[in-house]
Amino acid sequence: MTNRYRASELLYPLAAAMCVVAFGLVLFSLFKNGAAYLSWDFLVQEPARSGRQGGIFPILVSTGLLLLVAMVVAVPSGLAAAILLSEVTRKGNLLARTLGVSLDILAGVPSIVYGLFGNAFFCVYLGMGFSILSGGLTLACMVLPIFVRAAESGFTAVQEDWRLGAAALGMSKFSTLVNILLPAATPAITVGLVLGIGRALAETAALIYTSGYVDRMPDSLLDSGRALSVHIYDLSMNVPGAEHNAYASALVLILLLLIINGVASWLAEHLLHKRIKRS
């Protein structure tokens, strides 16, 4: 029994260390292979010779636009769905159950399937063609289940006491939602947002079929554009002699992810969460 206990005591920190080491190794190899090629010019120049030279400016712009479209669509509709699931429908309600099950299935669908769906629905059926709009909407579909589930758990974790207290004070449901539930659920909503952005930024397969992969600057949302992760894929698989730029782009992607996470948490803390005062 004691031996077992000792063994587990050693195992836990080891297992925890593995996560840190794995992340550290990824970061280390990216820095080692990419940091030398990362410069201001790399960020603001157009790619040349299929990405072997030049920078990634149009790709950053396309990535930003894709993310913007995805979040503008996913966040409001996701919040609405989370509120519907946690506040409006009762537990075990048919609508809530159906919605919940569909979300869980959607969350597990491989991204390549989303890509095919996006291509068939947005590009072809709705006639948007290979465009940032199609890609962004496809990303929104992918992000939605993750975001809804995270936000929903935030709402259901809000103490029932507060809902009762608000009802006893004659506060309307809407006012309770805006003034108490939403601020209280903000940390969970932020987590959902960060997870969603992470998934959207990392996406390659779904975008190849929907937003295309031309590496020029997009003219509008209806123009085709190449996302950062697609760029990395292309440089490392299809363009011999561009590995260094693939590493540099990957480093940019990771840094972007870290920055977005930081900014999202900061914004949540200062815009919404500040209204809530914890002890």
Add this chain to the structure above:
Amino acid sequence: MNSVVEAPLPEFYLDDRTVAPVADRHLTLAPQPAALSVSRLGVSYAGRPVLKDVSIDIAAGHITALIGPSGCGKTTFLSCLNRMIELVPGSQVTGQVRLHGVDVYDDAVVPLMLRRRMGMVFQKPNPFPLSIRKNLQMPLREIGVRNRGDLDDRVERVLRDVGLWKEVCDQLDKSALALSGGQQQRLCIARALALEPSTVLLDEPCSALDPISSGAVEDLITQLRERYTVVVVTHNLAQARRIADEVALFWVQEGCGALIEFGPSQKLFCQPEHRLTCEYICGMRG
């Protein structure tokens, strides 16, 4: 000579009291007009009756205590008064509750409006996770008080009312959750009073508090007498005896809550009519 015959007839003072004949034809003094008149109230959850046939007149400006063992329907009764019961899925209410003559279950009554007239305080203090000031201002903003001066005045007034002003006046922007349990409960009472209700419903307001905080809240409740109609659920018989003008004893009979005895505190504790009341207040039951 028979002294009983010669004794003068009792005088009924009619200044602020009324003489009301009741069904069994002897005169009783109804000290104040009833603020809340409950008749034949019954409640069932998902078809299972939990409270049956309760009729009580709750006097305006009095403190009415509801006592009885757990699960006897005291809290259910309380939440029928401001229709909070309707938030429980599957609940069904029969009978009548009249607040100053108005049937609160009438279709024309908007529950939100009703609840603004009847403040409610819960067993566990439930201040919102906001600043002390916001806790009090939010319900006021909801009823359309927008002027900053008015809001500040009312916040100060209710905090003075509950004796919290001196303790928190320099930290109104701090989190309400940083207050002690007793302070939180007094803040919740202040929050209910901020809407200037006529009636305050308290559901075991002291049971989650330590003895000192409990004493402070109890003192506060006695100060509400005459200004508000107070209905308080309590498990503490000594407390009911100390603060209540009238006491109602609830009991579980055949799996369903029922009103056993209702009357002035003095009478119920000193000359109870019902055997169960007698046993409960002596500590032989419950």
